[in-house]
Amino acid sequence: MNGPAKLFSLYPERPEHFAQFLGRFAAEWNWRDPLAPDFLNAFAPRSVFGDYVRAELARAVSRAAPHVALDHVAGEAIDLRRRGGRVDIVLSHGETFAADHAILATGAAPSRPDLPIDAAVAASPRYIADPWNLEAYERIPRTGRVLLLGTGLTMLDALVTLERRGFAGRYTAISRRGLLVHPRREVVPLRDFLAEAPLPTTARGLLRAARQELARTTHGRPDWQSLVMAIRPHVPALWQRASDAERARFVRHLRPIWETSLHRAPPRSAQLLERGRAEGWFAHRAGRIVALDPAGDGRIVVRLRGRGRPEIDTLIVDAVVNCTGVTHDWSRAQSPLMANLLATGVVRPGPLAFGIDADWQHAVIGRDGVPAPDLSAIGHPLRGVRWESSTLVELLQQAIQLANRLTGQVLAAGAGRIVAAAE
Numbered sequence: 094m095n096g097p098a099k100l101f102s103l104y105p106e107r108p109e110h111f112a113q114f115l116g117r118f119a120a121e122w123n124w125r126d127p128l129a130p131d132f133l134n135a136f137a138p139r140s141v142f143g144d145y146v147r148a149e150l151a152r153a154v155s156r157a158a159p160h161v162a163l164d165h166v167a168g169e170a171i172d173l174r175r176r177g178g179r180v181d182i183v184l185s186h187g188e189t190f191a192a193d194h195a196i197l198a199t200g201a202a203p204s205r206p207d208l209p210i211d212a213a214v215a216a217s218p219r220y221i222a223d224p225w226n227l228e229a230y231e232r233i234p235r236t237g238r239v240l241l242l243g244t245g246l247t248m249l250d251a252l253v254t255l256e257r258r259g260f261a262g263r264y265t266a267i268s269r270r271g272l273l274v275h276p277r278r279e280v281v282p283l284r285d286f287l288a289e290a291p292l293p294t295t296a297r298g299l300l301r302a303a304r305q306e307l308a309r310t311t312h313g314r315p316d317w318q319s320l321v322m323a324i325r326p327h328v329p330a331l332w333q334r335a336s337d338a339e340r341a342r343f344v345r346h347l348r349p350i351w352e353t354s355l356h357r358a359p360p361r362s363a364q365l366l367e368r369g370r371a372e373g374w375f376a377h378r379a380g381r382i383v384a385l386d387p388a389g390d391g392r393i394v395v396r397l398r399g400r401g402r403p404e405i406d407t408l409i410v411d412a413v414v415n416c417t418g419v420t421h422d423w424s425r426a427q428s429p430l431m432a433n434l435l436a437t438g439v440v441r442p443g444p445l446a447f448g449i450d451a452d453w454q455h456a457v458i459g460r461d462g463v464p465a466p467d468l469s470a471i472g473h474p475l476r477g478v479r480w481e482s483s484t485l486v487e488l489l490q491q492a493i494q495l496a497n498r499l500t501g502q503v504l505a506a507g508a509g510r511i512v513a514a515a516e
């Protein structure tokens with residue numbers, strides 16, 4: 094995970110809860126984080142967090158009141174229709190079920206990079222479109238050369254995956270600006286300086302407030318990471334107050350800087366990356382892919398233009414891994430549900446086409462402009478409404494808010510039955 098275990102407890106009032114689970118896992122599997130002094134500060138494997146969530150869900154179900162049930166339907170929802178206070182959910186295998194309330198908790202869709210990729214390359218086993226398809230990595234020759242499209246956390250995931258599998262070749266990572274993922278450091282928190290005055294409405298205003306705060310700090314220059322941590326809790330409110338023009342400016346000019354500042358690498362992965370750079374088997378570049386063509390022998394010819402340079406460089410690689418992350422634009426996602434909901438107007442795009450529109454209480458706002466009483470959204474779909482809406486910390490806050498609202502509104506009305514559909 095990309096943060097210490099103390100951040101990921103499912104119970105905010107008990108920050109040690111996940112760390113204790115991790116401690117039990119560590120004792121059973123003889124696991125440890127060599128860089129952490131204790132389990133609160135350990136960076137857990139993601140699968141352990143999955144086990145933790147599953148265990149807590151099972152515990153919640155076993156303790157629920159007798160009239161509350163949870164059904165898990167394995168199936169793909171392809172459409173959802175709101176009619177007269179009920180929501181019909183249509184599954185791809187034809188079944189439909191009705192609900193009093195539906196929640197869109199779909200996560201984000203993998204991003205399809207906006208690249209001129211030759212059809213033969215796109216179809217080739219050496220072009221790995223889905224970086225989380227672990228089997229695909231088997232196709233990469235052990236001492237080959239790999240192009241990683243992207244220089245953020247997904248790129249680092251791909252690198253760690255390949256290294257664990259004994260890959261002994263070379264990597265080149267490329268992104269438009271070439272901003273490489275930063276290592277996460279444990280920093281002394283700055284005081285909550287944004288809480289003291291009305292929030293700025295522009296990025297420039299925010300910069301001014303940050304500069305003033307830094308000038309006021311008397312005990313040496315704080316680590317820039319502590320500034321990011323102080324700003325982060327205010328991001329949804331800052332985003333909400335900004336005009337569309339200001340948001341667009343932020344996305345155009347500052348987004349990559351903000352993303353790499355916020356989404357930082359766990360220390361051990363960052364160490365691996367540093368070693369790769371020092372030993373020369375990992376390099377990153379700023380530039381734009383102009384074409385990905387087949388080399389004729391299974392390899393891929395990469396033509397790229399370095400940032401600020403007129404000439405086109407050519408690189409021949411054994412594989413290309415798409416590490417460009419996820420997309421929040423529902424019109425570009427390969428999801429029948431998202432396409433259908435947009436087409437029927439049950440949802441409408443969120444600001445700047447990020448995610449979907451909703452009010453501050455999570456109620457989805459469709460084409461009619463009215464917050465739906467029977468349809469909510471949580472997490473990635475709210476990217477455009479809140480900007481930061483994807484990390485587990487934000488997901489947990491939102492889940493608690495939404496659960497509190499719904500238990501008052503829906504479940505209290507009578508027998509409660511929760512149906513979770515997942516592919």
Ligand SMILES: Cc1cc2nc3c(=O)[nH]c(=O)nc-3n(C[C@H](O)[C@H](O)[C@H](O)COP(=O)(O)OP(=O)(O)OC[C@H]3O[C@@H](n4cnc5c(N)ncnc54)[C@H](O)[C@@H]3O)c2cc1C
Nearest residue numbers: 094095168169170198199200430472483484485514515516
């Ligand atoms: C590789 C990776 C690593 C991450 N690591 C961290 C981390 O360390 N720390 C952190 O804070 N955040 C991390 N995140 C971000 C965040 O925690 C995850 O994105 C998180 O899993 C989002 O949870 P979610 O429940 O909203 O969506 P998801 O976990 O994506 O779940 C969405 C679910 O909806 C289902 N679904 C979607 N569409 C349909 C449909 N039409 N019909 C039926 N089911 C559907 C999917 O099958 C899935 O089960 C990471 C994200 C990724 C991708």
